[in-house]
Amino acid sequence: MKSKKFTVKDITTIALMAALVFVATYIKIDIPTPLGKTMVHCGNVICVLAGLLFGGLYGGLSAGIGSAIFDLTDPIFAPEFWITFIMKFLMAYLAGKIAHSGQKMTQGKIVAASIAGIVGYKIIYTLKEIILHYFILKSPWETVLGVIVSTNLISIISMVLNIIASILLYNLLAAPLKRAGIIKNYAAAKK
Numbered sequence: 001m002k003s004k005k006f007t008v009k010d011i012t013t014i015a016l017m018a019a020l021v022f023v024a025t026y027i028k029i030d031i032p033t034p035l036g037k038t039m040v041h042c043g044n045v046i047c048v049l050a051g052l053l054f055g056g057l058y059g060g061l062s063a064g065i066g067s068a069i070f071d072l073t074d075p076i077f078a079p080e081f082w083i084t085f086i087m088k089f090l091m092a093y094l095a096g097k098i099a100h101s102g103q104k105m106t107q108g109k110i111v112a113a114s115i116a117g118i119v120g121y122k123i124i125y126t127l128k129e130i131i132l133h134y135f136i137l138k139s140p141w142e143t144v145l146g147v148i149v150s151t152n153l154i155s156i157i158s159m160v161l162n163i164i165a166s167i168l169l170y171n172l173l174a175a176p177l178k179r180a181g182i183i184k185n186y187a188a189a190k191k
Contacts, residue, residue, distance in 0.1 A: 014061045017050040021066025021088075031154055040158040043067060047088050048117040048166040051096030052110060053174065053183055059096040064089035083128060091121035095166075107171075114166045118159050126152065 025043030047067065051059030067088040071081035095117030099109050129147050133139040139147075177183045 010058065013054060014058055014065065017046070017054065017059070017062030018066035018069070021046045021050065021063055022070050025067065025070040040154065042162075042165070043070065043088075044091065044118060044121065044158075044162045045165040045169065047092045047121075048095045048114050048162065049169050049173075051092035051094070051117060052099045052113060052166065052170045053177065054096065055100050056093040056096035060089040060091075060093035063092035087121060087124050087128065090124060091117045094120045110167055110170055111163075114163045114170075118162050118166075122152070122155055122159060 021043050024046040025041050028041035028043075031040065043066070047059075047063035049059075050062040053059065054062070064085040068081045068085035071077040071084045077084070095113040097113075098116050099105055099113035101109070126148055129151065130144060133144045133147050134141065174183070
């Protein structure tokens with residue numbers, strides 16, 4: 001298998017989408033909880049959108065880099081920037097791989113990819129919380145369960161909105177970007 005090098009276009013695409021992820025994450029509502037700060041933000045929409053538009057690898061890199069840089073700007077999230085990189089990479093990677101599987105992208109694949117990306121991210125995030133609070137911080141299971149319930153209750157509405165928004169944005173942007181030659185066979189070539 002021949003390995004492909006990153007071109008200037010590839011690097012520019014990843015950087016642009018990472019910048020959009022970073023900026024979109026600032027569109028947020030901070031929610032204090034008894035066990036720490038959480039937030040509902042628009043960054044996940046752009047993470048999934050990057051995977052839908054540019055495929056798993058490039059979307060994943062965009063999502064991971066933009067989200068990790070955001071974390072580095074907030075002292076509360078900075079220690080976990082590398083974990084955020086991995087989790088957001090996986091979210092966009094999963095969405096991109098599903099959307100670009102097979103010969104043709106269909107609306108059904110776009111919907112399935114968006115759902116898989118957002119729900120997959122939430123599962124990974126929940127596992128991270130269990131590992132952090134139960135195994136590392138040695139919190140009692142009742143406390144861990146409280147963290148999981150509180151973050152998941154907040155996340156349900158956010159997840160639905162993120163799925164809908166990522167699908168709508170893809171449907172609005174994909175055709176014009178293809179007509180402009182920006183994503184013509186781009187994701188298919190970069191699987």
